[in-house]
Amino acid sequence: MKRRVILVMVAATLVASSCSAGTADVVSEAAPGGTEIEAELIDDAEINTELGDPNPGGSDEGPAGEPPMSAADSAAAGPDELDDDAQAILDELLANGFCDPADVEDSGVVIAMHFVVKGQVQPPCSGDADPRLEAAWTAMADVTPAALLSDISLLAGFEGCDTCDTLAFVTTLDEDADFFLMAIDIQAGAEDPNELALTMQHELTHVFTQVPRTQLDISISVEECTTYYNGAGCLRESAYTWQWIQQFWDAEALATIAADGGVNEEAGEARCVTDAPYTGPYGASNPEEDIAEVFAAYVFDVNVSTALDEKLAFFDQYPEFREVRERAEALGRWNADYFFDDC
Secondary structure, X not given: OOOOOEEEOOOOOOOEEXXXXXXXXXXXXXXXXXXXXXXXXXXXXXXXXXXXXXXXXXXXXXXXXXXXXXXXXXXXXXXXXXXXXXXXHHHHHHHOOOOOHHHOHXXXXXXXXXXXXXXXXXXXXXXXXXXXXXXXHHHHHHHOOHHHHOOEEEEEXXXXXXXXXXXXXXXXXXXXXXXXXXXXXXXXXXXXXXXXHHHHHHHHHHHHOOOOXXXXXXXXXXXXXXXXXXXXXXXXXXXXXXXXXXXXXXHHHHOOOOOOOOOOHHHHHHHOOOOOOOOOOOOOOOHXXXXXXXXXXXXXXXXXXXXXXXXXXXXXXXXXXHHHHHHHHHOOHHHOOOOOOOO
């Protein structure tokens, strides 16, 4: 069973992407070497104080027998180190009521939700802190500069249902697409941390390639768009994905993409012929999945077809992407077992 990438509309005007990198079964046993890596990630989480239990003593009562602090109150209080700008962001997230498990419940049982401010995870605003979610975020944050994390405003961990096959997804929380949610199946992810690492970088790509202020103009209709319309907006001329499309996707290939930018795996299968420059049929389904899959492969130096060399080299022109790859190498993340379905 493949992990699925699904476009979900959270509100009438909002686009969401529920995606995967690679092709391992999300509920399969851990990949070779996975146990050792999983232990390493959990150890990292233990020292991540931003993600820790706000009441480490374990008591349900507050100081001097006061009633326990609710998750929402805990999030509202925020860490002491928040500066005025960060506190204002947190206040806005709270005021908009974004910490809503209903946004994730279709994918399984929500265990915990945390606001994220400038790349820093806050105490849970719903549920209880879970070491599996902490480990997953820490693993991504360790290799990713805060600037690329800063548009994620809400992190959710869920345990998938028996028929669910979504390992992670991202979606916007508001009509202006200023705030993004990243949700993770922490149960399946703990079973295969390598696959989860690929998937989270894939999902992160969908965030930093759709930020309205630099990447996607959501005020332009499909009829007015002169670049590429992805169902939510029109890519800006300088957008990463538009640069990618101009270099790697010709007009004939683009003509097969649905008007709403959705995934067409049948078209991907047809496009994904022997030695084709794609990570697999899913990456071949549309340009946004293509760039997300290849970015995940780039970060972790995944052994893929040499037909992808030019696409992998695309990211070297951007210092922010080189930094992610270099951090992953420095932390030994290149040595893990990662894989994709080849074309």
